[in-house]
Amino acid sequence: MTRRSEHAVIVDGLAMDSARLRRSIRGYIAALESAGVAPGDRVALWTQRDPSTVIALLGNALYGAVSVPLNVGLGARELSHIVGDAAPKIVVSSDDSLAIRTPDLRTIVAESEGSRGEHPLPDRRVDDAPLLVLYTSGTTGAPKGAVLTARNVASNLDGLAKAWALTERDRIAHALPLFHVHGLCLGLFGAMRTGAEFSWQTRFEPALLAATIDAGATVLYAVPTMYHRLVELAERDSSVAAQLARARLLVSGSAPLSTREFHRIERACAKRVVERYGLTETLINCAVRGDATPRAGWVGPAVDGVEVELVDDDRAPTVPRDGETIGEVRVRGDNVFAGYLGMPDATAKVIDADRWFYTGDLAVMDESGWVRIVGRRATDLIKTGGFKVGAGEVEAALREHPAVVDCAVVGATDDDLGERIVAFVVAREGVERPSQEALASHVASLLSAHKRPRVVRFVDELPRNAMGKVVKSALLARS
Numbered sequence: 001m002t003r004r005s006e007h008a009v010i011v012d013g014l015a016m017d018s019a020r021l022r023r024s025i026r027g028y029i030a031a032l033e034s035a036g037v038a039p040g041d042r043v044a045l046w047t048q049r050d051p052s053t054v055i056a057l058l059g060n061a062l063y064g065a066v067s068v069p070l071n072v073g074l075g076a077r078e079l080s081h082i083v084g085d086a087a088p089k090i091v092v093s094s095d096d097s098l099a100i101r102t103p104d105l106r107t108i109v110a111e112s113e114g115s116r117g118e119h120p121l122p123d124r125r126v127d128d129a130p131l132l133v134l135y136t137s138g139t140t141g142a143p144k145g146a147v148l149t150a151r152n153v154a155s156n157l158d159g160l161a162k163a164w165a166l167t168e169r170d171r172i173a174h175a176l177p178l179f180h181v182h183g184l185c186l187g188l189f190g191a192m193r194t195g196a197e198f199s200w201q202t203r204f205e206p207a208l209l210a211a212t213i214d215a216g217a218t219v220l221y222a223v224p225t226m227y228h229r230l231v232e233l234a235e236r237d238s239s240v241a242a243q244l245a246r247a248r249l250l251v252s253g254s255a256p257l258s259t260r261e262f263h264r265i266e267r268a269c270a271k272r273v274v275e276r277y278g279l280t281e282t283l284i285n286c287a288v289r290g291d292a293t294p295r296a297g298w299v300g301p302a303v304d305g306v307e308v309e310l311v312d313d314d315r316a317p318t319v320p321r322d323g324e325t326i327g328e329v330r331v332r333g334d335n336v337f338a339g340y341l342g343m344p345d346a347t348a349k350v351i352d353a354d355r356w357f358y359t360g361d362l363a364v365m366d367e368s369g370w371v372r373i374v375g376r377r378a379t380d381l382i383k384t385g386g387f388k389v390g391a392g393e394v395e396a397a398l399r400e401h402p403a404v405v406d407c408a409v410v411g412a413t414d415d416d417l418g419e420r421i422v423a424f425v426v427a428r429e430g431v432e433r434p435s436q437e438a439l440a441s442h443v444a445s446l447l448s449a450h451k452r453p454r455v456v457r458f459v460d461e462l463p464r465n466a467m468g469k470v471v472k473s474a475l476l477a478r479s
Contacts, residue, residue: 010199011051016112021058022121028059028110029122035090035108039064042133044088044105046070047179049202051112052094057178057188059110061150062122066130068145069179072098078143082135085145085341126154133341134180134280145341146280153185155334156283157193159303160186164249164274164290166219168195173217175201175209175226181280182254187221206233207240214243223254227273228261234268245269249290251276256373256392258399262296275299277373281337281350282306282357285329286371297396301369306333310365315358323366326388328377329359362390379472382411384419387450391421394453397446398423401439403431408462408470409453412479422479423453426461433458455479 007015016024037043043065047053060067068086070079083102091107093099099107131150135143160166172191176183178200191198199217201209206229213220222230227250234241244250250265250273257275266272277299278284285308288300302308310319310327319327336357339347350358360377374390375381382389391409398407406426411419427433434442436456444452463474 007197009051009054010197011054012049012200012202014051016051020113021055024055024112025059025062025121027113028055029063031108031110032059032063032065035106037063037065037089040066040129042066042068042086042088044068044070044083044086044091044102046072046091046093046098047177047184048072048094048098050094052110053178054188054198054200055112056092056110057184058192061131061189062124064122064124064129066133068133068135069184071177071179076101081142082145086133124150126150128338130338132184136280144343144346147338147341148185148283149338151334152283152337153189154193155305156303157185157190159305159335160190160276160284160287161194162304163287163300164219164251166190166194166196170194170219170248171197171199171217172219172221173199173201173209173212174221175204176221176223180254181278181283182221182223185283186253204229206230210234210240210243213247218248219251220244220247220249221251221253224252224257224261225255227252227257227265231261231264231268235264241268245271247271249274253278253284256297256396258396259296260400262294277361277371279359279361282331282359283335285331285335285359295370298370298372300371302331303335306331306335308365308369308371309356310363311358315352319365321365321367321369323364323372326362326364326374326381326390329361329363329371329373330356331359332356362392379410379476382409382419382421384411384414384417384421385450386418387448389421389451393447394421394423394443394451397443397451398425398439398453400446401434401442403428403434404439406462408472408475410472410475410479412455412476414454417454420454421452422455422457422475424457424459424462424475424478427458 006017008018008021009016047069068088091102091105092110128149130147132148133145135145174187178184252273253276272294274288274294276284276287286299287303288294308331309317311330312318319325332355362375363371363373365371375392380391394409395407398404405428408424410422412422414420439456440452463471
C-alpha cells in the first residue's frame, strides 16, 4: 500500500517529506554524539511548539537515548524534582532561551533542518530497553518517573492500529502537547509506527483543527475540552460541522467525555466519538473499535494484547460483569511499564508477582467486556449509607445539567452515612444558578437516589495541578 501523501510530518502547516525528516534526524543524532550522549543515556527535552521537538523525540527514539519530556509550563519546584530524579545527561530545546532554567546541565539546541553525514539511521529494535521516562501528574504526591520501554510502546500501538484500522494511508491530526502519552505516543509515535502522516497543530484553534480534517486528515485525537469547543463552533457554523464529519475517526481520551458532549457532537456532525482509556504506566488499556458502535461513557473492551479485569477490595477477580458492580481495574500485557524510576517499593505496590498492574481506577464492566470508568480508588470511591459510589459517574451526571460547566465530587466524613457526597460545581455564566435540590434531583433522575449529592458548593473554578487534573485533596479540605 502506498502512502497517501509524500509528507511524513506537518507542523503548523510546515510539511517535511520523509527524506527531509531523515536528514534532520541524522543531524540531530550527530549533535547527540558530539555532546557525548550514548544510547541508554537519559535526555531531558523541552517540548516546545516547534518542529525541532518532533525531530528530537524521533532522534532520541532511533538512537536509543531515553527521552524525558519536559512541559515548558513546569514550575520551579516540579522542574527541580524531575531533573533531580531523572538525572539527564543533557537538556534539549529548540533555542537557548530555556537554558537558564537548568543551569547545571548542558543544553543543546535541536534544529529542524540540516544533515551531518549520510550514514543510515539506526534501526531501533523492539526490546525492553527504556524509551521514555514520563512523569505522573503528582495528584497524590511528588511526580514519579514511569519508565516505558520500546516493547511497551510498540506493542500497544500495534494493538491500537488493529482496533482503529490505522494504516499508512491515514493522516493523524491533533493539537496536543508532546509531553504525555496522548500526543506523544498515540500521535507522533503512532503515526511513525503505522507509516501514517503526522499533522500537529501546536496551538489549539478549533477552526484550524477542523480545517486540517477538511484538508485530508482522517483521524483526530483530542481531549474533551477540545471537543467541547469544536462542537460549539460546529453548532454555529455548519461548514465546520461538515469538516468534522469528514474524519474517519474522532478519538477522545485523557478524561471522560460527558454524555452531553457525546450527543452534541453526534447531532452536529452525524459522527460518534470513539473513546479510549489508559494511563501513563500502561498506555492504552481499552478502546472502542473503529467498526463498533460507540456508547456514551463507555471506553470499549481491552486492546489486543492487553488483559483487563475488575477486582474487589482484596484484589480478587470476583466482580461480576453486570455493568453495575464497581471494581478496581487491573491490567496485564506488554503495555505495562517497567517500573517507577529508582522506586522499587512504589513499583511493587502496583505490580504483583503475576505482572498485574493495579490502576487505582474504578470501573464497571458489562458482559461483552466493555468498560465504563467511574473514578479513582484513592479519591473517588465513596462509601455512603452502605453503598459504593464512584465519584466519576456522579460528575458525569452533573455535567449533563445545562447549567453546569464543570464539577468535581468528593466523599466527606459523615457520622450517619459514613461518607456524604459533596459536589463542587462551576456554573455556566448567563443562566440561572440551580438550587442544591435541583441538582440532587437531576442526579437521582439519571442514577440511583443514593448517588445524589447531599451538599453542593458553587465555585468559580476547580483547583488543578500542572497537568490540568483536579486536586481533590484541596476540595476535601473545604468539604
